[in-house]
Amino acid sequence: MKKGKSIAVGVAFLLGAALIMLLVFVLSGQNGDQTTMLSEKVTGKIASFIFDHYSEFDGSQKEFVITELNRFIRKCAHFGLYAAMGFTIYVSAFFFFRKRLFRFLSAFLLPVAYAATDELHQHFVDGRTPLFTDVLIDGAGALLGILAAFLIISAIQLLYLESHDPRLYLRK
DSSP states (O other): OOHHHHHHHHHHHHHHHHHHHHHHHHHHTSOHHHHHHHHHHHHHHHHHHHSTTGGGSOHHHHHHHHHHHHHHHHHHHHHHHHHHHHHHHHHHHHHHOSSHHHHHHHHHHHHHHHHHHHHHHHHTSTTOOOOHHHHHHHHHHHHHHHHHHHHHHHHHHHHHHHHHOGGGGOOO
């Protein structure tokens, strides 16, 4: 890929990471009531998808399901957003850093630092509680995103090399 195109792709993925960060910031800025209402609404949609007759549940059954699923779904959202952030930052770093260590460190340390500042931000929002476990979940998500990006990039590179010099991979 030409240098100008590769820089453009790197910047595009970096902008993707910035959009994810903006989404996290906006969601973290919601007060306790707003975030609970949103997450319970999402949990209700997921519950109606998981349970065949969820619409026929009575109020206490629905409340039980929402209460039990809500925490898990919220933690999955943390994990998923930071996995996407780790993925996009690693792909971006691929176009800017030659050394894998720099790619990894930027793609891991930026999301973890952002997660820590996000939890600090929540400390100042009514009804929100900063949790160190959320930073750990976010870091684990970033690691999964980095691993996915690394594997996809490696597979693409391998396919590219194989198609350009198949003798390298036809050892007997």
